Amino acid sequence: MVEHIPSFSAKGNKASSRMFRSYLRMQLVPIAVLAFIILVASLISPVFFSKANMQNLFVQVTLNMVVSMGMLLVILTGGIDLSVGSTVAISGVFVAGFMRNIPVGIAILLALIISTSFGAITGFIVSKVKIAPFIVTLGMMSFARGIAYWYTQSTPIIWTPFAGANFMYALGSNTLCGIPYLALIWISICILTALMLKYTVAGRIIYAIGGNAQAVRLSGIDVSKWQAVPYILSGFLCGIGGILLTARLGVGAPTSGTGLELDAIAAVVIGGTSFNGGVGTVSGAMIGVFILGIINNILDLMNVAAYPQMMLKGIIVVSAVILATIRDRYKS
Amino acid sequence: MREHEVTPILELRNIDKHFSNVHALKSVSLQIRHGETMALIGENGAGKSTLMKILTGVYEKGSGDIFIEGKKHNITSPSYAKKIGISQVYQQAELIPELTVAENILIGEMGFSSKGFINWKELKKTACKFIEKYQLSIDPDEKIKNMSVANRQLVSIVKVLLRNPKILIFDEPTAVFSNLEVNLLMNIINQLKKDQITIIYISHRLEEVFRIADRIAIMRDGYVVSVIDNINVKKEDLIQQMLGRKSSAMFPEKETPVSEEKILEVKNLSSEKIKNISFFLKQGEILGIAGLVGSGRTELARAIYGLDRIKRGNIYINGKEVKIKSPIDAVKHGLFLAPEDRRGEGLVLVRSIKDNIILSNFKNISRCGVLYTKKENSATQDLMNELSIKADSIHMMAGKLSGGNQQKVIIAKALLARPNILIFDEPTQGIDVGAKSEIYALLMKMKKEGISIIFISSEIEELQGICTRIIVMRNGAIMGEVDSELENSEKILNLMYRS
Numbered sequence: 001m002v003e004h005i006p007s008f009s010a011k012g013n014k015a016s017s018r019m020f021r022s023y024l025r026m027q028l029v030p031i032a033v034l035a036f037i038i039l040v041a042s043l044i045s046p047v048f049f050s051k052a053n054m055q056n057l058f059v060q061v062t063l064n065m066v067v068s069m070g071m072l073l074v075i076l077t078g079g080i081d082l083s084v085g086s087t088v089a090i091s092g093v094f095v096a097g098f099m100r101n102i103p104v105g106i107a108i109l110l111a112l113i114i115s116t117s118f119g120a121i122t123g124f125i126v127s128k129v130k131i132a133p134f135i136v137t138l139g140m141m142s143f144a145r146g147i148a149y150w151y152t153q154s155t156p157i158i159w160t161p162f163a164g165a166n167f168m169y170a171l172g173s174n175t176l177c178g179i180p181y182l183a184l185i186w187i188s189i190c191i192l193t194a195l196m197l198k199y200t201v202a203g204r205i206i207y208a209i210g211g212n213a214q215a216v217r218l219s220g221i222d223v224s225k226w227q228a229v230p231y232i233l234s235g236f237l238c239g240i241g242g243i244l245l246t247a248r249l250g251v252g253a254p255t256s257g258t259g260l261e262l263d264a265i266a267a268v269v270i271g272g273t274s275f276n277g278g279v280g281t282v283s284g285a286m287i288g289v290f291i292l293g294i295i296n297n298i299l300d301l302m303n304v305a306a307y308p309q310m311m312l313k314g315i316i317v318v319s320a321v322i323l324a325t326i327r328d329r330y331k332s
Numbered sequence: 333m334r335e336h337e338v339t340p341i342l343e344l345r346n347i348d349k350h351f352s353n354v355h356a357l358k359s360v361s362l363q364i365r366h367g368e369t370m371a372l373i374g375e376n377g378a379g380k381s382t383l384m385k386i387l388t389g390v391y392e393k394g395s396g397d398i399f400i401e402g403k404k405h406n407i408t409s410p411s412y413a414k415k416i417g418i419s420q421v422y423q424q425a426e427l428i429p430e431l432t433v434a435e436n437i438l439i440g441e442m443g444f445s446s447k448g449f450i451n452w453k454e455l456k457k458t459a460c461k462f463i464e465k466y467q468l469s470i471d472p473d474e475k476i477k478n479m480s481v482a483n484r485q486l487v488s489i490v491k492v493l494l495r496n497p498k499i500l501i502f503d504e505p506t507a508v509f510s511n512l513e514v515n516l517l518m519n520i521i522n523q524l525k526k527d528q529i530t531i532i533y534i535s536h537r538l539e540e541v542f543r544i545a546d547r548i549a550i551m552r553d554g555y556v557v558s559v560i561d562n563i564n565v566k567k568e569d570l571i572q573q574m575l576g577r578k579s580s581a582m583f584p585e586k587e588t589p590v591s592e593e594k595i596l597e598v599k600n601l602s603s604e605k606i607k608n609i610s611f612f613l614k615q616g617e618i619l620g621i622a623g624l625v626g627s628g629r630t631e632l633a634r635a636i637y638g639l640d641r642i643k644r645g646n647i648y649i650n651g652k653e654v655k656i657k658s659p660i661d662a663v664k665h666g667l668f669l670a671p672e673d674r675r676g677e678g679l680v681l682v683r684s685i686k687d688n689i690i691l692s693n694f695k696n697i698s699r700c701g702v703l704y705t706k707k708e709n710s711a712t713q714d715l716m717n718e719l720s721i722k723a724d725s726i727h728m729m730a731g732k733l734s735g736g737n738q739q740k741v742i743i744a745k746a747l748l749a750r751p752n753i754l755i756f757d758e759p760t761q762g763i764d765v766g767a768k769s770e771i772y773a774l775l776m777k778m779k780k781e782g783i784s785i786i787f788i789s790s791e792i793e794e795l796q797g798i799c800t801r802i803i804v805m806r807n808g809a810i811m812g813e814v815d816s817e818l819e820n821s822e823k824i825l826n827l828m829y830r831s
Contacts, residue, residue: 201694201701208691211680218637218677219691219745220663278682 029323030271030287033316037291041298048298051178058183059248061293063088064263065186065286066241069193070119070234071264072285076197077227078210078277079133081234083122084241084264086144088257091115091242093148096157096252104164112239118144119235123228130224133231141261148254156253159246172247182244189237194282206230210277266313267292270320291316339402341366341530342387342499347396349382356382358554359396364499367528369521371541371562374551374574375791380534383551384501387532388420389413400498417498421489421505429477433470434459437491462490466520482513489520500524501532504625506540518543536624538567538829550574571825575793583769583797584776590800591615594651595784596753598636601645605631606808609645613753613784618775620799621788622824628808629788630672633755637662637669649753666752668692670742670759672788674735678742681731685723686712688730688741692749715744719774736767743774754778755786760794772798792824804828 024031041048067084074081091111098107118140125136159168174181197203205226208216217223238257246252267288273280292313299309340363349357357379364370372380385391387398389410398405400416407413427436437459459472468486476484485505492500502521506514514537521544524531535541541548542562549559550573557573596613606628613619623629634640636647638656646653649665656662662669671677679688689712690697697708712726719740723733730741739759746754756775760768775798779785789795795802801815804827811827814820 199703199705201698201703204687204690204694204703207683208680208687211682212676214677215680215688216691218639218659218669218671220659220668220749221691222660274682278680 027272027281027284027287029320029327030284030291033270033320033323034287034291034294037294037298041294044298045301047301053297053301055175055178055180055183057293057297059180060297061289062182062186062248063241063245063257063260064267064292065289066189066237066244067234067260068264068267068285068289069189069282070230070237071261072193072268072271072273072280072282073197073206073230074133074234075265075268075273075275076206076210076277076280077230078213079126079227079230080137080265081122081231082134082137082261083118083140083144084234084238085257085260086141086148087115087118087235087238088242088245088260089148089254090118090144091239092246092256093152093157093242093252093254095243096159096246097151099159099162099164099168100157104167107164108243111243112236115239115242116232116236119232119238120228122235123231126231127224127227137231145254152252152254154254156251156255158251160250168247171244172250182248185240185244189240190282190286197282202226202229207278210274210279212278263292263313266317270317272324288320291320338366340364340399341401343399343402344383345397345399347383347386347398348394349379349386349391350394356554357386357394360551360554360556362549362556362559364530364532367525367530368546369525369531369533369544371545371548372532372534372551373536373538373541373548373570375793378551378574379554380551381503384420384503384532384534387413387418387499388501414495417496418501419492419495419497419499420501420503421485421492422503427476427484427488427491430475432473432475433463433479433487434472436476436487437462437472437494458494459490462493466490466493466523468516468520482516486516486520489517493524497529499530499532501534503534504536505533506535506537514540536829538570542567568822571822575821583794584773586776586798586800590617595649596636596786597648597651599646599648601632601635601647602643603631603635603640604643605640606635609635609810611803611810611813613786615784616779616782617801618779618785618787618799620795620802621786621805622790622792622795622802622828623788623805624790624828627805627828629805630757631808632805633669633757633786633788637667637755639669663692663749663751667755668746668749668751668753669755670739670746670757672757672761674738674742675731679730679738681729683730684727685716685721685730685733685741686726689715689744689748692745711748712744715747719744719747720770734763734767736763736770739763739767739771740774743771747778751783753784753786755788757788758790759787760789760791768794792821792828795824796821 047053067088071081071084091114094114095107095111098110122136122140125131126133159165171181176184197206205216205221206229209223209226213223213227242257245256249256268280268285269275269288270291271280271284271286271288273284295312295316296309299312342364344360344362347357347360360379360383372383374380382391386393387407389407389412392408398407405416407416407418428439431439434456438455456472463470463472468490470483470486476487479487505517518540521531521533533541533545542565545562547559547561548565548570550557550570552574591614593615594612595615598612599610601609609632611619621629621632631640635642636656638658638661647656648654654661654665656665659669675681680691686708690708694703697704697711709726716723716726721733721737721740721744723737730738733741743759759771763771772794775785775787787795787799796818799818801813802818802824803813804811804824806828814824817823
């Protein structure tokens with residue numbers, strides 16, 4: 001949404017309208033799927049477009065949105081991060097636990113530092129020791145989840161009685177002009193990610209590494225250093241995700257974020273990001289998150305049980321990718 | 333002319349082939365007799381491989397006719413070529429590393445399975461029969477991944493033989509072979525000749541050609557210039573015919589004087605693939621490195637650029653010794669490499685021209701990691717205009733460009749890096765003549781601007797055209813240097829091929 005904002009000014013800039021069209025063409029499948037799902041949702045449920053449900057939807061997508069931005073960066077370099085769900089849990093339980101003894105601001109900072117270091121460890125092993133990211137993050141997924149259980153002794157930590165509860169409560173539940181704080185936060189994170197990818201050296205290098213790491217290496221760029229960056233950022237964003245989740249739920253649960261890696265990967269891939277790396281956009285990933293989010297939302301509204309939801313999600317993910325693949329083949 | 337000449341097994345009549353604006357084959361006519369071994373020689377780009385690709389159905393011919401045993405055939409696909417008995421031995425590409433020799437030989441062949449089950453006994457027996465027949469020292473139970481490159485090549489030959497081809501094509505089969513392995517292959521070919529199999533043999537190694545060919549066809553610039561019987565042929569004559577008369581119009585004038593200062597000096601450099609290399613590059617000079625594929629020229633560039641580990645030896649830049657352990661160090665010391673494998677190592681194909689060019693230097697277009705979009709666009713646009721890269725815009729995907737334009741993007745990238753020393757590895761490989769001469773002109777321009785260039789190529793003519801000195805490599809070592817008699821192609825060729 002951000003990196004390709006077309007100029008709708010009266011001047012009608014030609015170049016930007018051409019870019020807008022090429023963007024539409026590129027994102028045709030996810031946009032079409034999103035539009036279709038919104039249409040179905042509004043037909044099925046009269047309350048879908050109500051303010052309360054919209055607020056609810058924008059809050060529901062928060063966790064996946066924040067985590068998907070990190071996942072996007074990792075997949076753009078040709079990697080994968082399976083540890084996101086566990087890192088969210090780590091950050092969530094630590095922030096709730098720390099609040100028992102220290103001011104909430106420092107608790108949040110510490111939780112972020114811890115989750116970012118987990119990302120840094122993953123990034124180091126992937127880029128310097130050169131182990132396949134699938135394996136490293138699979139190990140990290142189990143390791144981090146173990147720590148979350150150990151720290152909490154398997155019991156969710158309720159933060160409400162502790163100092164800083166007011167702040168956490170506001171973070172999780174308040175709105176600004178009708179927009180939930182949580183939504184404001186994820187919108188900012190998406191904008192920042194898009195700006196980073198488009199306007200910074202880091203962004204160009206992340207794309208290029210995914211496209212052809214050897215070409216980047218021959219250009220005299222320290223590929224292994226840059227390969228670690230997305231994992232560190234992913235750890236950081238999972239940290240934010242965990243804090244927001246804890247703020248919203250009122251507890252830091254060691255089970256939180258279970259299965260989140262699948263949602264994040266699905267959102268990124270539905271959004272048109274290539275699993276080989278090098279190709280993909282923030283807006284695509286956002287559309288992917290919304291597609292999954294609206295499906296959950298509408299099934300909740302219809303009181304459909306969780307299991308059919310999971311089944312449907314699986315079908316949607318594979319169908320979207322099939323459609324995109326067919327389109328790519330047709331193009332070439 | 334004999335009256336009752338036997339119908340040739342293969343006859344090509346006026347085969348013509350264009351690639352966009354390159355005339356690759358010009359009315360090629362060739363007759364090959366049943367059971368003979370015809371060697372096909374010529375410089376890179378003479379059209380040998382194109383002709384073979386038309387025979388094997390990889391390319392479609394432009395015009396002309398192909399007759400097999402007197403019958404006209406229109407070879408439209410590789411499977412059609414296989415069906416009519418034309419087979420080519422490829423370089424190990426179709427072998428599966430995890431399977432054994434026997435499995436690889438017989439994979440895809442019918443008659444060894446019934447109701448979906450494989451008859452392993454039968455399979456192994458047949459494989460052994462072939463291995464024995466050609467006296468190969470290969471264990472049929474060995475896995476391909478554990479075998480040497482040369483032995484793999486032998487396995488692929490056996491695999492092709494199983495199809496009972498009438499015409500067997502070898503394209504540079506010995507490029508990766510040691511002397512001993514060459515002898516093995518020669519024995520196999522002699523056996524095939526006894527079996528009356530017709531062979532077309534393409535090689536740069538003239539000694540092999542003399543050993544096995546009945547006749548030799550020489551190609552140059554898309555023509556078959558002559559076909560001679562392999563009796564009392566002199567190597568010098570062949571080389572002369574391969575080169576023909578020089579066309580120097582393509583090359584710009586070599587005018588700028590070269591300073592005597594050595595900007596780069598390499599002393600006794602050895603890596604896994606190169607042995608004891610010593611040479612120097614003068615300020616503002618274009619130094620050519622000639623050699624066949626596998627002679628170690630690319631590996632020399634890789635060692636200097638920090639891509640391959642250096643075992644021994646020293647590198648000096650401007651008289652000071654430098655340690656180059658990675659391309660990062662190399663770029664820091666003012667080097668830049670335009671690699672041989674454009675698509676695999678040079679470009680990020682899925683990204684735009686702009687994204688590719690700016691990769692080499694973010695300094696002038698960014699501050700604290702943030703890019704100035706305007707500066708970035710104008711810098712790439714300027715380079716695109718200067719090199720006349722033909723594309724819709726700087727945002728066009730690099731993978732969609734033609735080979736020549738892709739090469740220019742790499743040159744643009746190299747220019748943006750502002751190196752003192754530029755290494756070009758086969759910059760003109762696979763691009764058309766027009767783009768080639770443009771690239772020569774660019775090299776000259778860079779030289780004028782004071783960049784010292786190492787230019788690696790398998791085409792002697794272009795090295796002679798633009799270099800001031802040429803180093804010739806073979807088997808990972810420097811065989812000699814040519815500076816005073818650059819026009820003396822025979823001398824260079826003699827150094828390149830083993831004499």
